[in-house]
Amino acid sequence: MSESTPASQRLAFFQNQLQNAPCAAEEPKIKTTMESMAEERQKATFDVRELTYFLDGGEKFTKIREKFMMELERDPTFRMYDMYDVTKDQIRERTMEKFRTIVHYVSAEPVPIFTMRMQTISLIDPGFWTRFGVHYGLFFGALRGSATSAQFSHWVSKGALALNGMVGCFAMTELGHGSNVAGLETTATFDEASDQFIIHTPTITATKWWIGGAAHTATHTVVFAQLIVRGKRYGTKSFVVQLRDTHTYKLMPGVNIGDIGKKMGRDGIDNGWIQFTNVRIPRTNMLMKHTKVSRAGEVKEPPMAQLTYGALIQGRVAMVVDSGNIAKKAVTIAGRYAAVRRQFSSNPHDVQETKLIDYAIHQYRLMPLLAQAYAFHFTGVETNKLYDDLMDKLESTQPDDETMGEVIDTLKETHATSAGLKAFCTWSTLNAIEACRQTLGGHGYSAYTGLATTYNDFAVHCTWEGDNTILTLQSGRYLVSCYREALAGKSQPEGVSYLNYLDSLLNLGCSVKTNEEILNFDVIQEAWGVVTANVVKKAGDDFEVSLKTGMSPEAAYEECSQARLAAAKIHSYGYIFRRFAQAVKSAPEKLQPVLTKLCLLYGLYSIEQNAGFFLQYRYFTPSQMDYVRGQVNVFCREVRQEYIPLIDAFNYSDYMINSPLGVYDGNIYEKYFDQVKRQNPVGGEHPYLPLIQSLLRRNIEDDEPLEDEDEDEE
Numbered sequence: 001m002s003e004s005t006p007a008s009q010r011l012a013f014f015q016n017q018l019q020n021a022p023c024a025a026e027e028p029k030i031k032t033t034m035e036s037m038a039e040e041r042q043k044a045t046f047d048v049r050e051l052t053y054f055l056d057g058g059e060k061f062t063k064i065r066e067k068f069m070m071e072l073e074r075d076p077t078f079r080m081y082d083m084y085d086v087t088k089d090q091i092r093e094r095t096m097e098k099f100r101t102i103v104h105y106v107s108a109e110p111v112p113i114f115t116m117r118m119q120t121i122s123l124i125d126p127g128f129w130t131r132f133g134v135h136y137g138l139f140f141g142a143l144r145g146s147a148t149s150a151q152f153s154h155w156v157s158k159g160a161l162a163l164n165g166m167v168g169c170f171a172m173t174e175l176g177h178g179s180n181v182a183g184l185e186t187t188a189t190f191d192e193a194s195d196q197f198i199i200h201t202p203t204i205t206a207t208k209w210w211i212g213g214a215a216h217t218a219t220h221t222v223v224f225a226q227l228i229v230r231g232k233r234y235g236t237k238s239f240v241v242q243l244r245d246t247h248t249y250k251l252m253p254g255v256n257i258g259d260i261g262k263k264m265g266r267d268g269i270d271n272g273w274i275q276f277t278n279v280r281i282p283r284t285n286m287l288m289k290h291t292k293v294s295r296a297g298e299v300k301e302p303p304m305a306q307l308t309y310g311a312l313i314q315g316r317v318a319m320v321v322d323s324g325n326i327a328k329k330a331v332t333i334a335g336r337y338a339a340v341r342r343q344f345s346s347n348p349h350d351v352q353e354t355k356l357i358d359y360a361i362h363q364y365r366l367m368p369l370l371a372q373a374y375a376f377h378f379t380g381v382e383t384n385k386l387y388d389d390l391m392d393k394l395e396s397t398q399p400d401d402e403t404m405g406e407v408i409d410t411l412k413e414t415h416a417t418s419a420g421l422k423a424f425c426t427w428s429t430l431n432a433i434e435a436c437r438q439t440l441g442g443h444g445y446s447a448y449t450g451l452a453t454t455y456n457d458f459a460v461h462c463t464w465e466g467d468n469t470i471l472t473l474q475s476g477r478y479l480v481s482c483y484r485e486a487l488a489g490k491s492q493p494e495g496v497s498y499l500n501y502l503d504s505l506l507n508l509g510c511s512v513k514t515n516e517e518i519l520n521f522d523v524i525q526e527a528w529g530v531v532t533a534n535v536v537k538k539a540g541d542d543f544e545v546s547l548k549t550g551m552s553p554e555a556a557y558e559e560c561s562q563a564r565l566a567a568a569k570i571h572s573y574g575y576i577f578r579r580f581a582q583a584v585k586s587a588p589e590k591l592q593p594v595l596t597k598l599c600l601l602y603g604l605y606s607i608e609q610n611a612g613f614f615l616q617y618r619y620f621t622p623s624q625m626d627y628v629r630g631q632v633n634v635f636c637r638e639v640r641q642e643y644i645p646l647i648d649a650f651n652y653s654d655y656m657i658n659s660p661l662g663v664y665d666g667n668i669y670e671k672y673f674d675q676v677k678r679q680n681p682v683g684g685e686h687p688y689l690p691l692i693q694s695l696l697r698r699n700i701e702d703d704e705p706l707e708d709e710d711e712d713e714e
Contacts, residue, residue: 030352033340037644037666040339044645046594051649054587055377062651064113068120073655077101080124080658084447085679088267095128095268096217102132103163123325123656126457127268134212134269139168141314142222146238146287155240165246169211169218171274176205178463179470181224184236186276188225188286192297195283199223199241201275208274210464215259215272219244223276227291229299240285243274254279265456313415315465316422317380317387323425324376326458327432331370332647333450333662334436337443338362339644340666356439357640360633365439367636369432370646371602374595376425378583379576383421390414412478413493417575420475423468424572426461433458440661448675450659469565476539476564477557479571483540495575496536498529505533510620515627521581524603527619528574531610534617535570539563570613577603594642601635604628 031039056062072078077097086094102121105114122129143155159165177183185206188197201207208214214221223241227234242252251257256275263271286293290302335357342353356362390410397407437444437451447453462468482492486499498505508530512518542563546556557564580602584595607614608629614620620628639646654663660671686692 033666033668036340036342036355037336037664040644041648043641045642046591046645048645048648050588051591051594051646052651054591055649056651057381061116064116065120065651068117069653069656072121072124073653075101078124080655081675082679083125083658084453088262091127091268092216092270095125095131098125098128099132099163102128106136107162119321119325120656122322123329123652124658125268127266130266131213131217131269134170135163135168135218137315137318138170138212139218139220139222142170142238142287143240146222146289148287148289151284151287151289166219167213167217169213169221169243171208171211171214171221171241172224173208173210174205175207175209175273176203179467181236184224184226186223186225187228188223188237188239189228190230190283190293190297191280192230194280195295196280197239197283197286199225199239199276199279199281201277209260210271211274212269212271214243214257214274215270217270219246219249221274222287227286227293227299229293229297232299234291234299234301237291238287239281240287241276241279241281252279264459265453266460313387313390313418316418316471317383319461319465320376320383320418320421320425321380322461323429324373324378324380326454327369327373327376327429328647328650329652329657330429330433330436330451330454331366331373332650332652332657333659334366334439335370335643335647336663336666337440337661337668338366340668357643360636362439363636363640364633365435367601367639367643368605368632369435370639370643371598371605372428372432374598374646375576375580375602376429379421379425379579381583382579383418386414387418409493413495416475416478417495419466419471420568420572421575422466423462423471423475424569424576426458427468430455430458430462443661443672448659448672448679449661450657472565472568473561475568475571476561476566479536479567480540480543480557480560480564483536484543487540496571498533498574499536501529502533502537505530506537507618509618510624515624518624518627519600519604519631521584521599521603524600524607525574525578525581527607527614528570528577528603530619531613531617532567532570532574535563535613536567539567570610573606573610577606594646597635597638598646601632601639604632604635608632 053059053062056065077094078101083091102117105117109117118129118132121132140160143152143160147155160168172181172184174184174186176185185201185203186208187200187202189200190197208223211218211221220240220242223239224236225239227237241255243255243257244251254277256277258273260271260273263269283293283295292300294300338357339355341356343356344353346354346359357366393403393407393410397404401407433451433455437449437455440449440451443449444451466474479496482496482499486492486502492499508526510518510523510527512523517523539560542560543556546559547553551559577599580599584592584599587595607620608625611625611628615622615625648664657663660675661668663671
């Protein structure tokens with residue numbers, strides 16, 4: 001191009017050259033956390049909303065739960081964002097504020113709907129759920145389960161149902177006794193002359209302890225005490241005792257109460273201690289649905305003491321359900337964090353760090369916990385149904401009915417099953433919460449991420465409503481009893497039906513022709529049946545050996561306690577897998593593929609964790625166990641692809657999750673930073689400046705510089 005070429009032509013030439021020049025490759029876009037989360041949701045192979053409906057029991061119930069979540073989120077008394085920074089006294093005051101809001105619904109809503117409301121609240125504020133439940137679940141539940149119809153009507157007229165005129169608590173546990181209810185020391189001695197019972201705390205260990213609502217709230221309590229009539233003890237019975245004047249709130253004569261103070265969690269409950277010093281109550285304050293004491297001092301015991309077990313089962317079933325709900329919350333927080341948190345790079349060609357959820361070891365940490373949460377959910381649903389059916393039978397059956405024997409067998413099965421499941425599910429869920437917390441890395445130590453508080457609040461499930469070890473032993477004792485009955489030819493109920501086939505199961509091995517055939521519900525169920533039958537047989541045989549040495553039955557049961565624990569644990573694994581598999585088979589067809597993967601993962605992972613039993617009893621060969629282990633990793637990878645849609649199906653709002661690391665949109669860092677700044681404002685007055693100044697400005701008498709060591713050597 002010559003210098004004489006007009007400037008406009010030269011400019012056009014260079015523009016054309018630039019346009020036709022090869023372009024440098026565009027840099028790959030770095031995805032934000034929200035884009036990473038949206039990417040995960042596109043992987044769903046199923047309708048998330050349809051799965052939500054299935055989990056909730058239908059579209060109707062999903063919409064009811066969503067209504068509850070919205071109402072609670074908009075209610076200022078249920079604000080939860082700042083709960084991690086409030087004091088014990090502040091949280092207790094807030095808890096009482098919520099009573100006025102919720103008590104309205106007790107009479108305004110049908111029982112099943114109100115139960116759903118309280119289940120929602122238990123995820124948001126377990127402290128309030130417990131405090132409210134102390135009155136309605138324990139105090140009022142004791143009245144409903146142990147009072148005669150006339151007594152029940154009396155206490156309802158006094159305000160027990162409306163929470164108007166009285167607030168109740170439940171005084172069972174003592175400083176020296178918990179699970180051993182039969183060993184409680186508080187006494188209720190009948191005074192025939194005055195037609196009264198004298199409630200008394202004879203020793204310091206008889207002090208009622210851990211009594212929720214006692215410290216500052218309750219006006220009345222149901223006291224569990226040893227019934228004594230004419231010098232004879234008749235065991236532990238329940239009595240209604242007034243604690244405070246309902247107008248002045250002063251303690252009644254002979255009643256001493258105090259606060260037991262700071263706890264590991266659930267500080268919204270004012271747990272207290274109670275001592276009674278010869279407190280007199282009318283004879284009719286003894287709850288006499290089962291045991292009766294007449295004006296003349298005649299004691300009439302129930303024909304079948306087992307009928308009183310029903311009241312114990314409800315709380316245990318509720319904790320199986322709560323285990324599933326809390327487990328779902330924990331895996332939601334951990335899973336959403338893992339889906340957007342990036343750390344290191346597993347591929348040198350990637351321009352962005354790798355998501356935690358894409359690491360095989362992280363999948364192994366999280367995917368089985370997700371499968372377990374689903375398993376516990378479906379188990380809770382079925383256990384609830386069993387309990388409802390049992391209570392219907394108990395209400396409609398009279399002691400002289402021909403079907404009473406069958407009802408008693410159902411009661412025993414449900415009692416033992418609920419005991420074992422309560423222990424197994426609460427232990428497992430507590431461990432799952434901690435495992436999820438640790439997957440958050442260093443951030444898991446922050447209270448704001450939610451899991452530390454969740455752990456502290458949930459831990460009590462392992463020791464209240466029956467210590468887990470004791471309940472597991474009770475379940476193991478039932479299994480030994482069933483085993484002995486099966487040997488004698490008595491047919492066993494569905495929950496332990498494997499004991500009906502001992503001859504064919506005990507020496508059975510896996511008969512599949514190819515390893516792939518192991519990936520079948522029937523094979524896995526058979527595997528658990530074989531191993532459980534053998535483990536229960538071991539406990540039963542140990543019991544028989546101890547009896548033959550001359551031990552009493554109680555001593556023999558104690559001697560085989562470890563075998564009973566193992567039997568109950570393995571039985572629970574198999575029971576939960578069966579419930580999960582049944583739920584998958586009943587699911588809508590389009591949901592079955594993804595739920596089948598989850599159920600197989602739960603079954604295979606559980607087998608892997610108990611591999612010793614399956615090898616010991618030779619159901620699986622070592623090579624088959626290697627295949628099982630390998631398939632656990634395969635299913636972890638497959639479930640990982642839909643982890644986020646699977647936890648979205650739980651339908652927990654950000655308000656319910658209450659963790660910046662578990663927010664739906666994935667914007668974890670901004671939400672986390674915002675919460676830290678909101679709860680800990682920058683620029684305020686220094687909280688302990690004088691202490692720092694006095695430290696830095698103190699006079700040091702001996703401020704001679706240290707001598708050089710080299711100079712000393714010279």
